[in-house]
Amino acid sequence: MARKRLLQISITGGDLDEMIAIYAGSEDTHHDGVWFANRLTELGVLELLDYTSVDVAHGEALPPPEDYDVVFVGGSIPSINDGLDWQDTMMAWLAEYRVTTRPLFAACGGHQMVAHMHGGQVTPLPGGRFVGSKPLDLTDAGRAHFVFEGFDDDPHFHFGNEEHVERLPEGAMLLASSEAFEAAAIDHGGHWVTTQFHPEMTANGCMAAVSQEVPEPHLYYRDLPDAPRLFVNFLTGTGIL
Numbered sequence: 001m002a003r004k005r006l007l008q009i010s011i012t013g014g015d016l017d018e019m020i021a022i023y024a025g026s027e028d029t030h031h032d033g034v035w036f037a038n039r040l041t042e043l044g045v046l047e048l049l050d051y052t053s054v055d056v057a058h059g060e061a062l063p064p065p066e067d068y069d070v071v072f073v074g075g076s077i078p079s080i081n082d083g084l085d086w087q088d089t090m091m092a093w094l095a096e097y098r099v100t101t102r103p104l105f106a107a108c109g110g111h112q113m114v115a116h117m118h119g120g121q122v123t124p125l126p127g128g129r130f131v132g133s134k135p136l137d138l139t140d141a142g143r144a145h146f147v148f149e150g151f152d153d154d155p156h157f158h159f160g161n162e163e164h165v166e167r168l169p170e171g172a173m174l175l176a177s178s179e180a181f182e183a184a185a186i187d188h189g190g191h192w193v194t195t196q197f198h199p200e201m202t203a204n205g206c207m208a209a210v211s212q213e214v215p216e217p218h219l220y221y222r223d224l225p226d227a228p229r230l231f232v233n234f235l236t237g238t239g240i241l
Contacts (some may be wrong), residue, residue: 001050002050002141003050004048004049004050004069004070004240004241005049005050005052005064005067005068005069005070006050006051006052006068006069006070006071006072006240007048007051007052007053007054007063007067007068007070007071007072008032008033008036008037008051008054008071008072008073008074009053009054009056009058009062009071009072009073009074009090009110010031010032010033010053010055010056010058010074010075011056011057011074011075011086011087011090011110011113012032012055012057012074012075012076012077012109012187013057013058013076013077013078013084013086013107014030014077014078016030016058019081022208022209022211022212023205023206023208023209025208026202026204026205026208027202027204027205027206028201028204028205031053031055032074032075032200033053033054033055033061033074034053035074035200035201035205036053036072036074036200037051037140037204037216037229039199039200039231040228040231042228043228043229043231043232045121045232045235045241046129047229048061048241049123049240050197051236052068056086056089056090056093057076057078057086059086062089062093064091065096065097065099065100065124066100067091067228068097068102069102069103069240070102070103070104070235070238070240071097071102071103071104071105072104072105072106072200073104073105073106073110073113073114074106074107074108074109074110074112074200075105075107075108075109075198076108076109076110076112076113077109078109078114079122079163080109080112080113080116080122080163081116081122081163087113089119090113090143091113091116094114094117095117098190098192101190101240102191103190103192103193103234103239103240104190104191104192104193104194105192105193105194105195105215105231105234106192106193106194106195106196107118107159107194107196107197107198107199107200107206108160108161108195108196108197108198110194111140111165111186111194111195111196112163112164112165112196113191114186114188114192114194115168115169115172115183115186115194116176116190118170118172119167119169119170119190120165120166120167120168120169120172121167122164122165122166122233123163123164123166123230124134124161124162124163124179125161125162125163125164125181125219127180128162129162129210129213129214130159130160130162130164130180130181131159131206131210131214131217131220131221132158132159132220132221133156133158133159133203133206133220133221133222133224134153134156134157134158134159134178134179134197135154135156135178135179136156136157136176136177136178136183136184136185136197137154137174137176137177137178138153138154138155138175138176138178138180139158139174139175141173141174141175141176141187142174142176142185145187145235146233146234146236146237147175147185147193147234147237148175148176148233149233149237150229150233151226151229151230155225155226155227156224156227157195157197157198157199158197158198158199158201158203158206158221158224158227159178159180159196159197159198159226160198160209160210161196163183164180164182164183164196165181165182165183165196166181166183168186169188170185171188171189172186172187172188172189173186173187173188173189174186175187175193176195178196178197181196183196184196185196185197186213188197191237192239193234195230197230199227199228199230201233202223203217203221203223203224206220206221207220207221
């Protein structure tokens with residue numbers, strides 16, 4: 001049987017030289033395509049997939065949407081409210097991919113982009129940057145959802161964000177909230193699931209990401225070895241694995 005084709009799209013943006021310097025001490029490097037690949041490798045599933053990563057924020061061309069069976073989208077330094085050309089390109093591509101009825105998982109900036117393109121509203125957090133390895137408050141829908149199968153009622157994940165989805169898109173299902181904002185995980189229907197948290201990042205990667213803004217980031221993050229299991233749940237629940 002042919003392996004399913006997974007496309008990871010990087011929308012991180014930012015200055016590449018700065019990113020390389022920031023993540024110099026991280027085992028995952030600066031590229032979130034590597035982060036996703038490493039977590040899937042550790043879970044023992046990358047070898048079951050045909051994995052490709054494209055950095056649209058730095059000018060790499062997006063392939064035809066119909067060429068892939070599942071899409072993962074990472075976080076972003078620029079706000080979705082910045083209205084950058086590559087963000088418009090990305091959302092137009094996602095709209096075409098949506099027509100294929102194939103599954104998508106998106107984290108952090110990707111979570112906000114998907115909510116925005118579906119009519120949701122993304123705004124700055126009133127309390128400022130939210131960082132740390134934090135618990136979720138699962139809704140009834142979240143506790144019953146396949147992505148959280150096998151997790152405790154208050155699973156912990158890595159957060160690092162200055163904005164949030166203040167208003168959900170019409171018809172979206174809230175799966176989980178955090179102590180700082182409501183929309184920590186959303187099911188948009190059609191096997192499109194997005195999270196404000198980062199299952200693809202390690203504690204070391206998160207500490208590197210916030211090191212320039214947060215004093216003593218080691219006080220906020222801890223290893224969460226079970227967090228990436230969400231990817232296996234997602235890939236299994238959507239029929240990719």
